[in-house]
Amino acid sequence: MATERESVELVGDELVGNIARAALFAALMGASGYVSFPNPISPIPVTMQVLVVFLAGIFLGPVWGGGSIALYLAAGGLGAPVFAGGSAGLAPLVGPTAGYLWSYPVAAVVVGLVVHGGISAGDYRVSTPRLVGAMVAGTVVVYAFGTLGFAYVNRVGLESAFWTASAAFIPAEAFKIAAAVGIVRSDAIAAQ
Structure with a gap:
């Protein structure tokens, strides 16, 4: 007697792919926290994390890009040593760099929304401007x-916080933007 078997797809391939990419970007975000440099005009180190935030928004879109960075925050908050310099736990989420950490998922969503022109992830190969x-x-x-968080935690004015927590990072951000453009353009060339 032959029996007929029917298979049921519980989770679609697209969802599995999106989850895997989000987990990969969360891990990449954690690894990039170990690449940090002291900033001579700020107590906050320069890391490569914002570069990963940019790339998550670009490659994954607003929903999965923001979700991947939120996953990173959850992992770090639960004790994985993924924050700048290998720190972990709740202290970084309420300390001088907390504003930056909380901004990362929002920034990934914003980048994804602008690149993809909406909530749905589409083609990330858009014009350079x-x-x-x-x-x-x-x-x-x-x-x-970052400025608001730094001002609140350190009890300083917004102007002082801006110069210490934001303006001090403009050259590094320009480098990260250029690097992200290069990565996206090289991926677009490789895809052709």
């Missing part, structure tokens, strides 16, 4: 959250 504009918008989000 649009790509740069998306990352500048993401940088504004990071700087706004």
